[in-house]
Amino acid sequence: MSFDRQAQRQAWIDGLAQLREQGAITTDDENTLIRHMDERLDAVQEALAALVPEYERRVAEEGQDAADAWIGDQARAMGEREGEDARRMVDSLTSVQMSAQA
Template sequence: MQYDQQAQRQAWIDGLAQLRQQGAIDANDENTLIRHMDARLEAVQEELKALVPEYESRSERDGRDAADAWLAERSREMGEREGADARRMVDSLTSVQTSDA
């Protein structure tokens, strides 16, 4: 799994380098995107780990279907929050602000 994460991260970095070479983003934007992705991946992994004990508890107490519904709702909330955070970060990029002007 660690190899997959490293390979995915490297593919992300390679893709950003191509965007920079094509002039779609500058070096500052590239670095911002890399830092953002690293920070978000770590935060999401920690949040997912924290859900496991609660899910197991709910599964035992309320049944699997109820625990699955709870997990689906938490997942939706996480996705919406991460999406909004990503949008704010992208909107702050120099290349995005320049193209809006």
């Protein structure tokens, strides 16, 4: 884990702790959010690493512009999937469910 990733993770954890202390989220929500972020960061890194060989192949066979367009499409699709996953996870949080019932 790089220093930047460690620093970003710690900033995330500190921000969640502040939300918990303010009563905006529960301890369970805090733990869920930390776990989700860790899992998603790992998954995104793996997915990006898996794209590199295909991107390089496309550059060699189809040219830089075509490869860039392909990687852009892949990034957009990945972002949409990550956004949908995050939305489902947030909707499952205790504090979100409680506020929806109020």
